[in-house]
Amino acid sequence: MDSARAPHLIFLLCLLLVSLLAPPPKGAAAAAPGVIRLPSLAGKAGARACGAQPDPAAYDRPVIGIVSHPGDGAGGRISNGTATSYIGASYVKFVEAAGARVIPLVYNEPEERLLEKLSLVNGVLFTGGSEKQGVYFETIKKVFQHVLDKNDAGEPFPLFAQCLGFELVSMIVSKFPSYSFEGTVFQRFDPDLIKKVSTSCLVMQNHMKAIFEWRKPMIPHSEDAVQVTQHFANHFISQARKSPNRPPADKVLDNLIYNNNPTFSGKISTGRRPAPRSTTPPPPPVYDRPVIGVVTHPGDGTYEMRTHGSGSYIAASYVKFVESAGARVVPLVYDEPEERLLEVRADLASCFYFLLFCQYFPPSVSP
Known part of the structure; x- marks a missing residue:
């Protein structure tokens, strides 16, 4: 020791x-x-807060809406109901780790209820999954249009699309070939971390998994990989802080995800276990x-x-x-x-x- x-x-x-x-x-x-x-x-009651005044241009209590995905997230072991949907805990933790709260946007709830919730958030996250059609895809399109309308009106309103979510966004915008995206997420990275990202395996393009998902051995959990995930989360929420939306506190509390009881779905996620690696690398010093x-x-x-x-x-x-x-x-x-x-x-x-x-x-x- x-x-x-x-x-x-x-x-x-x-x-x-x-x-x-x-x-x-x-x-x-x-x-x-x-x-x-x-x-x-x-x-x-606890330690007294410092007297520093917050930046009025940045909202320090941001709220993110996460669209739920059809199913129970456990391969039907919890519920086989057709109206069931879920949000993986790692997405909630990803947002919370950067200092934001979460309101679930249930994909099959009435449109007026969806719009009411969208009025309470400062950004949106599309999760991974497998559903690419039906009511879920229609809801994704509605929410994406809401994101575009907000930004076209000059109001910062970020969207973080992961895995399937990014695929669905690509499907939507592919119908508009002249549309271009400009991203600044890497501007927050240290030059040394940029170099590591370009030369080392630090991400799976499932950015919350380096911190919160442990089932697959190929998911990197090194300190550098954790920092990459934290940078993505911090950048996303930093953009949400620029939103001028200041929703009523009581309405936010009434709609936060913790109004729903989390369900334990097992020690590991569903799906096939990966095949073991052909070679076992020597244990790292860290x-x-x-x-x-x-x-x-x-x-x-x-x-x-x-x-x-x-x-x-x-x-x-x-x-x-x-x-x-x-x-x-x-x-x-x-x-x-x-x-x-x-x-x-x-x-x-x-x-x-x-x-x-x-x-x-x-x-x-x-x-």
Whole structure:
């Protein structure tokens, strides 16, 4: 182990053991096994915000609409309904990692409902998939026309089209051969990163996968690959910040994707597993599939947690914080059996660090 890191790791492990061995607060109820909540801590009292004034020309609360894709995203294992649609979690994380929120644009919802949601967003994302016709394609055309109308009127309104989404855009604009696109995404790249992109395999042209998708071994997860993905996400959202649209906060909250319960569709995505590589490269000196252990906190993540009810939680923002840098998360449940905790630590010892987080509470007595 690197001697420079050893003291820090020992200190963190000591803090972890203290938190695990400390007796529960008086009156604490037994935690429900297997229950880990991922609440948002929005509205909790915490560190005071700085007094810097935001740039009035840039919207610092951008919202992106993501068009859902037909199906359940799990090969029919969850639902075979013809009206079912889904948005892959990695697309939501891709947008959120750059500082935006997501409103789902359900491809088969009534047109007036679609237009209402479009009035609340500052940009749109078309996902990958397989559907190229029918109601889905018609919805893509309507949304694309909305994007064109906004930009033709002089209002910045970016579109990020990925995989199938880009293919559908190509199908639409191919009917207008004189139409030209001008992109500036690479202007944000450092010269060194531009050189690496042109000479190394850092992307699959599925730009969120380098950070958030782990099934296929050919997906690059190096630090450079993660930076490329972050640059794409940051550029997309930087353009959305230029949108003059300032939707009512209550309407945005009522339409955010977290009004829908996320559905776990399996440990890996659907589809065929890739064939193993013909040769196994030597292990690199830097591990590109890191895992972070996050210790849960007693309670449910709301103000009620101060009563120390059952269960435990990890704030969703901590998970996103780790994932946006290209790592995965294993929850360390604070009251699970010690042998289980040690089992997780032993299994992942070569690639494991701990994230200990602080929770601020409002003072009970005003000074």
